Amino acid sequence: MSDSNTTNFTNPSTFILLGIPGLEAAHVWISIPFCTMYAIAILGNFTILFIVKREPSLHGPMYYFLCMLAVTDLVLSTTIFPKMLSIFWFNSREINFSACLTQMYFIHCFSAMESGIFAAMALDRYVAICHPLRHSTILTNPIVAKIGLAMVLRCGMLALPYPFLARQWPYCRTNIIPQHLCLHMAVVNLACADIRVSSYYGLFVxxxxxxxxxxxIVVSYIQILRAIFSLPTKDARLKTFGTCGSHLFVILTFYVPRLFISLLYRFGQNVALNFHVLLSRVYLFMPPMLNPIIYGVRTKQMWDRLLQLFTHERA
Known part of the structure; x- marks a missing residue:
C-alpha cells in the first residue's frame, strides 16, 4: 500500500482517508466525543419523529418541517460518522472510489437540504406571526409536502454534478485525502488537472x-421583527418573539460555524492542518446533535409531550 499511494495512476480504485493528520495516536480518544455526538443525534432525532407521530396536536407545518430536519440530520449523521469512527477505532482508512463519491453526494445534498428546511421554517414563522389568521389556509398539508419535495429536488439536482465532476479528473499524484471525509474539494484537489470547473461549481452551489x-431568512425575520415591534405591549412582543427562539438558535448553530470555517479557509493559512480539519468538521457534526436538543428544550409542546411519555412509562 505504500507505493500505490504515491506512484502514478489514473482513477484509483480506492482513496486513503488519514483521519486527523498529526493526531493519529489520539484517534481513539478523539472518537469519544464524536461517538457521543452521534449517539445524541440518533437518539434525539428519532425522539422528535416519535413524539410528532404520536401527538396529534403537533401535526402542523412547523412540526412537519421539524420532522424533515430530523430525517435530514439522521441521514447526514449516518453518512459521516460510521466511516469516521471506523478510522478512529480500527484504522480502516481505505474507501472505495465509488463509495467515496457516494459519501460526497450525500454530504453535500443533505447539508444543502438542511439549509432549505431552515428557509421553510422561516416562511412558517413569517406566516404565523405576520398573517396568523391565514396560517392554516396558506400552509396547508399539500403546500408543506410540495415545499418538502421542491427542497429534495433542488438539493438532489444541485449535488448531482459533484461526483461526476470528481470522477472525470485524472488522479496521477496521490490518493491520500488528509482528512476523514470525501468532500468535493478535498477529493478534486488531488487531481493532476485544471479543476477550476469544480471550484466554480462549488461556489455556485x-x-x-x-x-x-x-x-x-434575513428578509423573513426583518418582516417578523417589524410585526413584533408593532405589537402594543412588551409582554406580547416577548411572547411572540419567543415562538421564533428555537428557529433562531438552530440557524445560528448552522450558519455561524460555516461562516467561521469559510473565513478560516481563506485567511487561516498559518493554522495547523490537524486543527483546521478538526474545526472544519464541527460545522457538519454539531447541527444534527444540537437541533433536537434545542427544539426539545425550547419548544413547550415538545417538552411537555416528552415529559408525559416518561411520566406515563414510570406510572
Missing part, C-alpha cells in the same frame, strides 16, 4: 443554496 436561503 454555495451561493444558490446557502446564499439565497440566508437572504430569504
Amino acid at each position: 454555495q451561493f444558490s443554496v446557502m446564499g439565497l436561503d440566508g437572504i430569504f
Whole structure:
C-alpha cells in the first residue's frame, strides 16, 4: 500500500482517508466525543419523529418541517460518522472510489437540504406571526409536502454534478485525502488537472443554496421583527418573539460555524492542518446533535409531550 499511494495512476480504485493528520495516536480518544455526538443525534432525532407521530396536536407545518430536519440530520449523521469512527477505532482508512463519491453526494445534498428546511421554517414563522389568521389556509398539508419535495429536488439536482465532476479528473499524484471525509474539494484537489470547473461549481452551489436561503431568512425575520415591534405591549412582543427562539438558535448553530470555517479557509493559512480539519468538521457534526436538543428544550409542546411519555412509562 505504500507505493500505490504515491506512484502514478489514473482513477484509483480506492482513496486513503488519514483521519486527523498529526493526531493519529489520539484517534481513539478523539472518537469519544464524536461517538457521543452521534449517539445524541440518533437518539434525539428519532425522539422528535416519535413524539410528532404520536401527538396529534403537533401535526402542523412547523412540526412537519421539524420532522424533515430530523430525517435530514439522521441521514447526514449516518453518512459521516460510521466511516469516521471506523478510522478512529480500527484504522480502516481505505474507501472505495465509488463509495467515496457516494459519501460526497450525500454530504453535500443533505447539508444543502438542511439549509432549505431552515428557509421553510422561516416562511412558517413569517406566516404565523405576520398573517396568523391565514396560517392554516396558506400552509396547508399539500403546500408543506410540495415545499418538502421542491427542497429534495433542488438539493438532489444541485449535488448531482459533484461526483461526476470528481470522477472525470485524472488522479496521477496521490490518493491520500488528509482528512476523514470525501468532500468535493478535498477529493478534486488531488487531481493532476485544471479543476477550476469544480471550484466554480462549488461556489455556485454555495451561493444558490446557502446564499439565497440566508437572504430569504434575513428578509423573513426583518418582516417578523417589524410585526413584533408593532405589537402594543412588551409582554406580547416577548411572547411572540419567543415562538421564533428555537428557529433562531438552530440557524445560528448552522450558519455561524460555516461562516467561521469559510473565513478560516481563506485567511487561516498559518493554522495547523490537524486543527483546521478538526474545526472544519464541527460545522457538519454539531447541527444534527444540537437541533433536537434545542427544539426539545425550547419548544413547550415538545417538552411537555416528552415529559408525559416518561411520566406515563414510570406510572
